[in-house]
Amino acid sequence: MSTTADTSPASSFRLRPAVETDSxxxxxxxxxxxxxxxxxEAFDKxxxxxxxxxxxxxxxxxxxxxxxxxxxALTTITPLLHVNGSSAQxxxxxxDVARQGEGIGTVLIEEVERLCREREVRxxxxxxxxxxxxxxxxxxxxxADFLKRSLDS
Numbered sequence: 001m002s003t004t005a006d007t008s009p010a011s012s013f014r015l016r017p018a019v020e021t022d023s024x025x026x027x028x029x030x031x032x033x034x035x036x037x038x039x040x041e042a043f044d045k046x047x048x049x050x051x052x053x054x055x056x057x058x059x060x061x062x063x064x065x066x067x068x069x070x071x072x073a074l075t076t077i078t079p080l081l082h083v084n085g086s087s088a089q090x091x092x093x094x095x096d097v098a099r100q101g102e103g104i105g106t107v108l109i110e111e112v113e114r115l116c117r118e119r120e121v122r123x124x125x126x127x128x129x130x131x132x133x134x135x136x137x138x139x140x141x142x143x144a145d146f147l148k149r150s151l152d153s
Contacts, residue, residue, distance in 0.1 A: 012103060013070060013110050023047050025069035026061065029094040050074065058088075058115055062095070065135045071095035073108040076120055085122040088112070093126075105134065125126040 018026065023044065030038045050057045056078060062071035074092040079085065095104045099144060109126070116124055 012065045013062045013107075015060055015062055015107065018047075018061045019070065020048070020051060022061050022069050022072075026072050026094075028055040029069070029072060029096060030092070032097055032148040033092075033094055058112060060111060061106060062108055064099075068142070070099045071108055073110050073112050075124075076117070077119060085120060088116045088124045090126040092123065093133060100127045 009078040009146050022108075026047065027038060027040065029041070029042050030036065033068050056076055058073070058077070060073045060075075061069045064070050072092070072094055073090060075088050075090050077088045080087045090109070093105055094110060113124060114139075
């Protein structure tokens with residue numbers, strides 16, 4: 001995996017796989033996402049699992065020159081019958097609100113795409129709630145609406 005990202009001269013960051021010590025910063029980025037209420041205990045359990053699940057999970061972070069995590073991307077990969085191979089879904093993409101507009105999200109997506117190609121993934125699906133313009137700008141197109149139902153009792 002590439003450990004550096006080419007960005008505008010005004011901002012400098014690198015990409016790398018997430019590690020356990022990134023947990024608190026990733027949690028704070030997750031808290032910035034509108035409409036979500038992350039719970040620390042559940043987050044900690046899931047974060048640890050995702051770090052260990054290299055077969056079906058890509059968890060990347062963008063780190064600035066000071067070593068601060070300024071963005072992350074979580075992608076899951078699974079075999080599907082209708083795509084004649086594996087499909088990936090970007091589950092979460094978050095960039096620190098103070099750093100949005102610097103190209104961090106785009107570079108994270110490009111690295112996810114590259115890693116998916118390495119794994120011979122046939123398609124990548126991305127979420128579009130409040131961010132369809134961003135994804136369309138980098139070449140994605142809408143193909144379906146997904147409906148969700150909470151299974152919490």
